[in-house]
Every structure is written in structure tokens, then in C-alpha cells.
Amino acid sequence: MxxxxxxxxxxxxxxxxxxxxxxxxxxxxxxxxxxxxxxxxxxxxxxxxxxxxxxxxxxxxxxxxxxxxxxxxxxxxxxxxxxPTIASANGRMGQTNQRGTDLEEALGGAVFDAAGENSLTSIGAxxxxxxxxxxxxxxxxxxxxxxxxxxxxxxxxxxxxxxxxxxxxxxxxxxxxxxxxxxxxxxVAKLGPDPLVDDPEVGERRFLAAVARRNVAIGQLLMDQAIVSGIGNVYRAEMLFRARQNPHTPGRDVRPEVVRAIWRDWVRLLRIGVETGQMMTMDDLSPEDWRRAMASRDDRHWVYHRAGLPCRVCGTAIVVEEMQARKLYWCPRCQA
CATH class of the missing domain: 3.20.190.10 (MutM-like, N-terminal)
Structure with missing residues (x-):
């Protein structure tokens, strides 16, 4: 989706x-x-x-x-x-934390993925x-x-x-x-806050209040469009890992500072995703790792679609399970 x-x-x-x-x-x-x-x-x-x-x-x-x-x-x-504010016309999904011609020069030229898209030089006039x-x-x-x-x-x-x-x-x-x-x-009134539509501070308060009163797993709440708008399966898994949050914790039991951090991460990732079109949730990559990630979606994520592979942080095998008929990827150690 x-x-x-x-x-x-x-x-x-x-x-x-x-x-x-x-x-x-x-x-x-x-x-x-x-x-x-x-x-x-x-x-x-x-x-x-x-x-x-x-x-x-x-x-x-x-x-x-x-x-x-x-x-x-x-x-x-x-x-x-x-x-000029979006990376490419073909709508390839995602986000990055690095962009622009300076990066392309640092990497030694255009970076094409397996579909032949150059996501860096497509940012421009x-x-x-x-x-x-x-x-x-x-x-x-x-x-x-x-x-x-x-x-x-x-x-x-x-x-x-x-x-x-x-x-x-x-x-x-x-x-x-x-x-x-x-x-x-x-x-629209039935939808949760969207960082590109609502004032981010107002959206943060709505999100905090909605999560705090629900005895439902935070992994389910992030996919509930009445709680927060726009998050899907990839962002759900990646944002929970980035927050080191167990996806099964009921929303009302998640610490407010963690809920706030998840919202602010969504504000950042959504904006970058719209600008670049690449759903790459890893930060501070070396030029070599960046080129690899641009060439393959398998190198763009911390846990998503990595079932059975070692966690990039602790080495524990990433697990996959069903949560509300969608696949949930997470690290049982980093997100314990």
C-alpha cells in the first residue's frame, strides 16, 4: 500500500x-x-x-x-x-537523509538503482x-x-x-x-494528524493524546489512520526500530518521550520522503553504503524485509510476524 x-x-x-x-x-x-x-x-x-x-x-x-x-x-x-521539490517523476517510494549535487559529486557520479532511476540528479529545476x-x-x-x-x-x-x-x-x-x-x-476529520497538513506541534499533541488513551499495541496504532495519517508497513517497522520500541507495548504504556520522538521522526521522514522519493530510513551512510542503498532496496532499511537476517546493530536475527494481517519486522533484542 x-x-x-x-x-x-x-x-x-x-x-x-x-x-x-x-x-x-x-x-x-x-x-x-x-x-x-x-x-x-x-x-x-x-x-x-x-x-x-x-x-x-x-x-x-x-x-x-x-x-x-x-x-x-x-x-x-x-x-x-x-x-523541483520532489526527486523524480516516477514516484519511487521512500526517503533519504542526504541529497543534492554535492553528494553526487562526492560519490563520483550519478547513482542509479536497479530500475535505472537516478534519484539524486532528478532533484532540480x-x-x-x-x-x-x-x-x-x-x-x-x-x-x-x-x-x-x-x-x-x-x-x-x-x-x-x-x-x-x-x-x-x-x-x-x-x-x-x-x-x-x-x-x-x-x-478528513476522521483521519489522524498529517505532518504536512496539520501544524506539527498541534499534530504532536493529538498523536500523544490518542496513543496515551489506547490499550492497543503501538505497532497497531501506528497503522491506524485515525491515530496518525500516512504511516504504512515500511515506515511502521522502521520507526519503531529507530525508537527502539517494542511493537507489542500498549500505547498507554509507551513513555510519552518515546511517543513524542516517534512523531517527530515521522515529521522528518515524511518530509524527506516527499522530497526524494526514496524510502531509505538509515542515516549517516558512507558514500559506498549510500551507493549500495541507492542500487538496492534491501540495503535501505534497518529491519523491514530482513526476516532471519542479523540485526544491523546487535546481530540478533530479525523476526517477522503477523500483526493485523500485515507483516511486522522487528529486532527482539534492540526492541525488547
Whole structure:
């Protein structure tokens, strides 16, 4: 499931390519035909992300709410105006603690991962390109367009949004609905604080209060979008390890200073994730380790997807278990 940083990146892509432009909407799959007919011909006036959900406003105060869920993805094609505050157009997930051309020079050149993406040099000025990009948890990367416009429909497209220069296709979302302003506000009100939406200090107080009154494992609370917005399976495992917190401790028993540290870590990681698009939660890497991490997701995390491998800190085998039908990775010694 796409985590919060990826949805914010998608929203920024819509802001640059669709807001202020009339949009033709259709539902090639047919499952959103009535909604597409209502939206078609209207101008997109605003877009925002809250946690794992995106809300696009159209004139006459209509809102499109999209929750990608486990399998959803947006595919963009045409002229893609790349936001200089995000690392790449293809929506590759994650974050880093190092960025920019100075780092690239220190590493001796561009750093490409297995998908051929250079996440460092893609940070820079906006550029217009004729490309096809996918923004989802399972990114497929960039591909050259063949010049056909609009691009042919491929697969089960729930919703196609089209301007004169840019196309966005939505596939496999959990939710794709039209809402009134009141309905949109009611949806947002049910979500926990998002560091990129709420004032971080206000969000911290909300998060502390919500965790303190729950007799539920902190590992479950971090995935509860009513407690905090945007955290998914990767960030959950990594943030708990970074805090050296046992995932099974009830929220009300976690020390307030630890809860506060977890929130502040989320503030930092979410912002970096939106900027860079790399879900790399390890800090202070050497240039060699950095290059290795950029080339392989297996080298980007402390515990996630490392079941049976030695903990990077203590050497204990990382364990994996089921928590609310999701895989939880943690170190039984560092997080005892």
C-alpha cells in the first residue's frame, strides 16, 4: 500500500499538471462512468493529500476522493512538469537523509538503482518531458512515449483525467468517489494528524493524546489512520526500530518521550520522503553504503524485509510476524 509520502508526491504532480486547467474525464473500465461524466469539462481548482488519501477539487465545489489502497496506481503520460521539490517523476517510494549535487559529486557520479532511476540528479529545476510514469507502491519507472495522443488505454482504467497535454490513468483504487465539501471535510476529520497538513506541534499533541488513551499495541496504532495519517508497513517497522520500541507495548504504556520522538521522526521522514522519493530510513551512510542503498532496496532499511537476517546493530536475527494481517519486522533484542 502506498504510504503517505507517495500520495503527497502524487498530489504535487496533479498540482503542477492539472490544477487551473479544464479536464476531460472518462472511465474506460466503466465502473466510474457516472462520476466521470459529472467531472468531465470542469476545471481542477485544487488538490491536497491527507495521509494515504488524495482530494482533488473541481469547480462548482465538487471533490474527487481517491484512496489507492493495496493495489491502486496512477499512471501519467504526456508533458510532465516535474516539481523541483520532489526527486523524480516516477514516484519511487521512500526517503533519504542526504541529497543534492554535492553528494553526487562526492560519490563520483550519478547513482542509479536497479530500475535505472537516478534519484539524486532528478532533484532540480522543473522540466517538460514526453514520458510515461507510474506513481504507486510498485513503481515501474520511466518509459518513452511513442507519440500517440491521447495514449491508448491499457488495462482496467477506473478513471482517466486528460488535459490538452497530460494524461493521468487510475487503476485499482480502493476508493474513487465524488464528494461534496461537507463530505470531504467529514472524511478528513476522521483521519489522524498529517505532518504536512496539520501544524506539527498541534499534530504532536493529538498523536500523544490518542496513543496515551489506547490499550492497543503501538505497532497497531501506528497503522491506524485515525491515530496518525500516512504511516504504512515500511515506515511502521522502521520507526519503531529507530525508537527502539517494542511493537507489542500498549500505547498507554509507551513513555510519552518515546511517543513524542516517534512523531517527530515521522515529521522528518515524511518530509524527506516527499522530497526524494526514496524510502531509505538509515542515516549517516558512507558514500559506498549510500551507493549500495541507492542500487538496492534491501540495503535501505534497518529491519523491514530482513526476516532471519542479523540485526544491523546487535546481530540478533530479525523476526517477522503477523500483526493485523500485515507483516511486522522487528529486532527482539534492540526492541525488547
Amino acid at each position: 502506498p504510504e503517505g509520502h507517495s500520495v503527497h508526491r502524487i498530489a504535487r504532480q496533479f498540482e503542477r499538471n492539472f490544477v487551473g486547467r479544464p479536464v476531460t474525464a472518462s472511465s474506460p473500465q466503466g465502473r466510474f462512468a457516472e462520476g466521470a461524466a459529472v467531472l468531465s469539462g470542469r476545471e481542477m481548482t485544487a488538490v491536497r493529500a491527507v495521509g494515504k488519501q488524495m482530494f482533488a477539487e473541481f469547480d462548482e465545489q465538487l471533490w474527487l476522493r481517491v484512496h489507492l489502497g493495496l493495489y491502486g496506481a496512477w499512471d501519467f503520460a504526456g508533458e510532465i512538469l516535474v516539481d 522543473p522540466r517538460k518531458t514526453r514520458v510515461h510514469v507510474r506513481m504507486s507502491e510498485q513503481t515501474t519507472g520511466l518509459a518513452d512515449e511513442d507519440g500517440e495522443w491521447p495514449p491508448p488505454v491499457v488495462g482496467q482504467v477506473r478513471l482517466r483525467l486528460l488535459t490538452d497535454a497530460t494524461c493521468a490513468d487510475l487503476r485499482g483504487p480502493t476508493a474513487c468517489v465524488i464528494q461534496t465539501p461537507d463530505e470531504m471535510l467529514q472524511t
